Amino acid sequence: MDNKNEWNDSELKIKEEFQQIYDDYILGANGSKPQPDLSFMSKSFLSSFGWNQVSKVAVSFLIIIFLSSGIAIWINSEQAVATKFKLDQIMYQMKDDTDNISVREDAISYQTTSPKDIDKAKEFYPALYIPSYIPKGYELQQLRIDKLADEEYFVNYIYSDNNKHIISIIINSSTTPGTLEIATETKLVKLDDTDLYVWYDPTSEALRGVCLLDNNTLLSISGVSDQETMIDVISSFEK
Structure with a gap:
């Protein structure tokens, strides 16, 4: 037929x-x-x-x-x-070349475990922030980028070392000004012209993470217990 x-x-x-x-x-x-x-x-x-x-x-x-x-x-x-x-x-x-891409009803996702795929990740999300510094011994375990229906992006980098210590970096990007805010339970740290915000566990007062707000993008890091390391990593991100 x-x-x-x-x-x-x-x-x-x-x-x-x-x-x-x-x-x-x-x-x-x-x-x-x-x-x-x-x-x-x-x-x-x-x-x-x-x-x-x-x-x-x-x-x-x-x-x-x-x-x-x-x-x-x-x-x-x-x-x-x-x-x-x-x-x-x-x-x-x-598309034919979509091995790292999945399509769901509410999101289009790109996911990789290889640093060699960063260029492909940038093609998927041209405004992707990329770290220029990661502590020695840590390797990329996952990079996931979710493109949401409202044209906002959610990014998660996960790094780990041989002792299974985790560094998690989350990036939220919004197209609507004023929708991303820093929690009030934070401590302001000035680094050159950048405002960094450190937050602690309200009960134990243990360090939980560091974040910064760059225009309409919120970057936050957690997982390591050293504030200086967190600041070094989060401040190294560039588009």
């Missing part, structure tokens, strides 16, 4: 997601806007082109719709963010 005019899974996913995106828009606009011309998705249109050509047409059309300046006419900013995230999910699901 000739199956060239049937949808494969990737193309069905694109078609369904685009239709859902537009249906959501129509619902928000009380159905007042005309339907777009979706003939490029029809089977009759499919049969008149090469199989791969239609797949590229569909993907290209989705990208053009989102990136065009007319997106504001179609959907509001909140819908635009959700739409972009949905399209990102589809694109990552269709």
Whole structure:
């Protein structure tokens, strides 16, 4: 049987997601806007082109719709963010080189255990902070980056030594100013032009971690008991 005019899974996913995106828009606009011309998705249109050509047409059309300046006419900013995230999910699901990437309903994640993959991690998240100093004897056990639906990022570096001592670095990046704050139960430490915040266990007063707020990104480190080491590590992070 000739199956060239049937949808494969990737193309069905694109078609369904685009239709859902537009249906959501129509619902928000009380159905007042005309339907777009979706003939490029029809089977009759499919049969008149090469199989791969239609797949590229569909993907290209989705990208053009989102990136065009007319997106504001179609959907509001909140819908635009959700739409972009949905399209990102589809694109990552269709890529070949996605061994380190997983797609979930609420996040797209990159994960590696090798420092050699840092460049690939930067491709996934160009604004990734990278440490230039890690204490001797510690090796990377995991780097995980979660890209969330609201265009915020959550990053976790985990390092350990031969004695299984752990250094955990967590980075939260927000696109909304003022959403990330330093806890009040901290001690301010000045380092050149950088404000660092040290926090302790409220009961035992043991050192728990050090954090800093860089624009809309909060970096925090925990796991080692030496405040100076924590400060050296957290202050070494650069984009």
